[in-house]
Amino acid sequence: MLIDTTTAIEKIIEVMKSLEIGGDASLDASFILMGAGSSVDSQSLLKILLGLEEVAEDELSSEFEWMTDAAFSEKRSPFRTIASLAEFFANQVNAVGAA
Numbered sequence: 001m002l003i004d005t006t007t008a009i010e011k012i013i014e015v016m017k018s019l020e021i022g023g024d025a026s027l028d029a030s031f032i033l034m035g036a037g038s039s040v041d042s043q044s045l046l047k048i049l050l051g052l053e054e055v056a057e058d059e060l061s062s063e064f065e066w067m068t069d070a071a072f073s074e075k076r077s078p079f080r081t082i083a084s085l086a087e088f089f090a091n092q093v094n095a096v097g098a099a
Helices: 005-017 042-058 069-073 084-098
Strands: none
Touching: 005 084, 042 084, 069 084
């Protein structure tokens, strides 16, 4: 199943709310997940990524491989904001789904 970036943003926000990550902050595409201005600690980010693995498998019949060399070597991390994570998630899920 293919997923667009808007749907990926919605899925990330659902995961964050279910894990009670982000507190009272407004969760939207610009929400900072990592780096300066982030209220998300590394353990919470890991929980989000693991939650997205479950979404990919259970809801999208796909896979989300976030532990890739590309993810950790990119100049701008795909984990910086909800929007950047959504783009990375959609690309990963769609690439596996198309294979």
